[in-house]
Amino acid sequence: MTVDVKNEIKRLIDEINEHNYNYYVLAQPTISDYDFDQLLERLIYLEKQYPEYLQPDSPSQRVGGQVINEFKAVAHSVPMLSLSNTYSKEEILAFDQRVRQLLPEQDIEYICELKFDGVSISLIYENGVLVQAITRGDGEKGDDVTQNVKTIKNVPLKIRGNDFPSSIIARGEIILPHKGFTQLNIQREENEEPLFANPRNAAAGSLKLQDSKIVAKRPLKSFIYNLISEHSAVSTQLESINTLKNWGFNTGDYYRLCKNIDQIWKFINEAEQKRNSLPFEIDGVVIKVNSLQQQIDLGYTAKSPRWAIAYKFKAEQAETNLISVDFQVGRTGVITPVANLKPVSLAGTTVKRASMHNADFISKLDVHIGDYVYVEKGGDIIPKIVGVNLNRRELFTEPVQFPEYCPECNTKLVNLPEEVAIICPNYDDCPPQIKGRLEHFISRKAMDIQTLGEGKIEVLYNYNLLNNVADFYDLTYDQILGLEKVITNPETLKTKKISFREKTAQNIIDAIQKSKERPFDKVLYGLGIKYVGETSAKQLAMHFSNIDNIINADYEQLMQVENVGEKVSESIINYFSSQSHIEIINRLKKAGLKFEIDESEKITGSIFQGKSIVVTGSFGTSQNRKYLEQQVVNNGGKLTSSVSSKTSFIVAGENMGPEKLKRATELNIPIISEEKFLEMIKGEETKTDN
Numbered sequence: 001m002t003v004d005v006k007n008e009i010k011r012l013i014d015e016i017n018e019h020n021y022n023y024y025v026l027a028q029p030t031i032s033d034y035d036f037d038q039l040l041e042r043l044i045y046l047e048k049q050y051p052e053y054l055q056p057d058s059p060s061q062r063v064g065g066q067v068i069n070e071f072k073a074v075a076h077s078v079p080m081l082s083l084s085n086t087y088s089k090e091e092i093l094a095f096d097q098r099v100r101q102l103l104p105e106q107d108i109e110y111i112c113e114l115k116f117d118g119v120s121i122s123l124i125y126e127n128g129v130l131v132q133a134i135t136r137g138d139g140e141k142g143d144d145v146t147q148n149v150k151t152i153k154n155v156p157l158k159i160r161g162n163d164f165p166s167s168i169i170a171r172g173e174i175i176l177p178h179k180g181f182t183q184l185n186i187q188r189e190e191n192e193e194p195l196f197a198n199p200r201n202a203a204a205g206s207l208k209l210q211d212s213k214i215v216a217k218r219p220l221k222s223f224i225y226n227l228i229s230e231h232s233a234v235s236t237q238l239e240s241i242n243t244l245k246n247w248g249f250n251t252g253d254y255y256r257l258c259k260n261i262d263q264i265w266k267f268i269n270e271a272e273q274k275r276n277s278l279p280f281e282i283d284g285v286v287i288k289v290n291s292l293q294q295q296i297d298l299g300y301t302a303k304s305p306r307w308a309i310a311y312k313f314k315a316e317q318a319e320t321n322l323i324s325v326d327f328q329v330g331r332t333g334v335i336t337p338v339a340n341l342k343p344v345s346l347a348g349t350t351v352k353r354a355s356m357h358n359a360d361f362i363s364k365l366d367v368h369i370g371d372y373v374y375v376e377k378g379g380d381i382i383p384k385i386v387g388v389n390l391n392r393r394e395l396f397t398e399p400v401q402f403p404e405y406c407p408e409c410n411t412k413l414v415n416l417p418e419e420v421a422i423i424c425p426n427y428d429d430c431p432p433q434i435k436g437r438l439e440h441f442i443s444r445k446a447m448d449i450q451t452l453g454e455g456k457i458e459v460l461y462n463y464n465l466l467n468n469v470a471d472f473y474d475l476t477y478d479q480i481l482g483l484e485k486v487i488t489n490p491e492t493l494k495t496k497k498i499s500f501r502e503k504t505a506q507n508i509i510d511a512i513q514k515s516k517e518r519p520f521d522k523v524l525y526g527l528g529i530k531y532v533g534e535t536s537a538k539q540l541a542m543h544f545s546n547i548d549n550i551i552n553a554d555y556e557q558l559m560q561v562e563n564v565g566e567k568v569s570e571s572i573i574n575y576f577s578s579q580s581h582i583e584i585i586n587r588l589k590k591a592g593l594k595f596e597i598d599e600s601e602k603i604t605g606s607i608f609q610g611k612s613i614v615v616t617g618s619f620g621t622s623q624n625r626k627y628l629e630q631q632v633v634n635n636g637g638k639l640t641s642s643v644s645s646k647t648s649f650i651v652a653g654e655n656m657g658p659e660k661l662k663r664a665t666e667l668n669i670p671i672i673s674e675e676k677f678l679e680m681i682k683g684e685e686t687k688t689d690n
């Protein structure tokens with residue numbers, strides 16, 4: 001009986017994997033969705049009944065389920081390098097010449113591929129089964145995201161056929177197609193979650209989600225372009241791609257062998273043309289020497305292979321009509337001009353609004369209402385205006401005028417000396433400034449009160465329940481229950497009804513309570529002191545240990561802190577000189593927020609005072625590594641990521657990167673083990689104990 005079950009499970013796995021391949025890689029399904037679901041359901045049923053037969057390559061794993069608390073840091077057995085980039089034709093020419101010089105009198109063939117704009121991934125297969133998926137990380141080690149990657153439908157859980165080496169590494173890119181990206185952001189907007197700036201960030205964020213069930217719902221896709229295997233019979237990159245394709249990987253089908261620079265240019269131009277109509281983002285073309293032997297002969301520079309180069313496309317531009325300009329007031333009172341444009345299609349989306357930076361930019365550009373302007377998409381969601389087409393300017397048009405008074409509270413605007421920004425000085429009463437500070441306080445990097453968002457804050461502000469950050473901790477369930485309001489998103493002009501029903505109200509109150517556990521540096525960051533970012537908040541917290549020390553610190557003392565310069569010090573002094581801020585802090589203290597660092601973060605010794613230390617390699621879990629890094633800081637040392645002549649010593653785990661090793665040897669920098677490092681701290685502890 002059990003033998004039958006085992007066989008049935010195996011048969012179902014093979015059948016479903018084949019259907020997945022037909023559907024997701026070949027785009028040629030041979031079965032109806034209904035029949036497919038029936039097969040999957042049967043498999044899941046059997047696996048539940050007979051968990052001992054659950055296979056790692058079972059397609060049931062694609063639905064996710066496991067929750068990962070911490071991604072394990074794993075070393076790459078072969079480092080994941082990057083490519084040298086260029087935007088110019090000359091450099092492609094120079095690349096070709098270099099290759100030909102290094103391989104005199106040899107025939108050279110190139111393969112041109114698309115440069116997929118996503119997150120690189122390394123997939124490890126043992127005996128044909130996917131056993132591990134690792135992100136690029138710093139190239140030497142990355143995060144183990146196997147459970148999440150298993151949910152991506154066109155990543156084979158098992159290699160097709162039976163002609164493959166016992167261990168292979170397949171490398172490529174995980175991307176989120178345009179459609180999935182737009183839908184995800186619409187959903188996030190509805191849930192009042194921060195939007196992803198671009199599909200690449202969305203793909204990266206998805207791979208790092210702790211709940212693989214949520215990852216399974218995101219339509220991520222893989223493109224695989226690199227095969228690493230000691231025993232494969234391939235001798236060219238083209239053969240690698242074909243082999244990968246036969247094994248069931250999605251390689252895409254837009255790549256081409258090119259024999260000379262003209263053919264390379266033709267491919268690049270075609271790809272750039274095609275870029276707009278592709279359902280996913282590409283940011284260039286990768287040109288690789290086709291012969292793997294020639295690749296070996298050409299070798300690597302410190303950072304990248306000599307056998308490949310990436311040609312990056314310039315940011316895409318579109319030309320459209322400037323209808324009007326809005327002046328938005330930000331959290332810190334800075335006024336940002338935002339253009340309303342005649343809708344134009346750009347890089348897969350329709351653009352209606354674009355940033356115009358500041359007053360200086362407007363006057364330098366001398367832009368008029370009604371002008372035809374060039375818009376460009378950078379890495380951010382909001383595109384920007386980059387120029388004006390003066391040839392198309394109509395007669396009698398008016399230059400864009402920066403307002404003199406705040407469009408929100410009518411206070412006279414000021415231009416602070418030495419700053420380009422024009423600001424509204426009405427810190428206490430200008431509504432967007434108040435709401436902006438409240439939104440900043442609840443944001444993920446600050447107090448992380450995820451159940452509240454822009455919309456709900458707007459409602460609570462309108463009902464006069466929130467005016468400053470201390471008010472969050474006075475909110476009660478009864479006060480917010482039943483509140484309701486229709487609000488309009490100023491960007492999209494979409495309206496939305498926000499209501500605080502029982503469950504929402506309770507979740508909000510719970511989340512606010514929970515935020516009291518946030519560490520001191522997050523609270524400090526959440527206060528929204530001008531120029532105090534995440535890093536400087538952390539440094540200030542570590543340096544001064546508690547808020548009173550910061551409040552009482554003078555300019556010189558503040559300046560001693562790493563990452564805190566003149567502007568930041570002045571701003572801190574200015575912030576705490578206001579009685580209303582001190583009152584807010586006293587109320588927050590009373591509510592029970594943390595205003596001092598935790599015991600574990602306190603500086604416990606000074607053995608590393610004045611020392612600059614690099615922690616590198618893998619130490620089992622990333623938690624272990626964080627512990628070691630924390631110990632450096634706790635003992636007065638400075639953590640740095642790269643090896644330089646200033647490095648005092650390196651704490652190395654497994655598989656320290658070859659570059660760091662080389663540098664350390666050149667500069668004669670001591671490398672010590674984790675054990676030795678722990679002994680050093682221990683020695684110090686026993687000394688202080690005595």
Ligand code: IVH
Binds near residue numbers: 082083115116120305
């Ligand atoms: S080959 C030794 N091919 O671009 C480097 N990379 O900076 C091997 N990428 O990290 C990379 N499409 O994430 C290669 N067709 C392609 C690619 C590609 C996208 C990414 C990859 C890499 C980065 C290069």
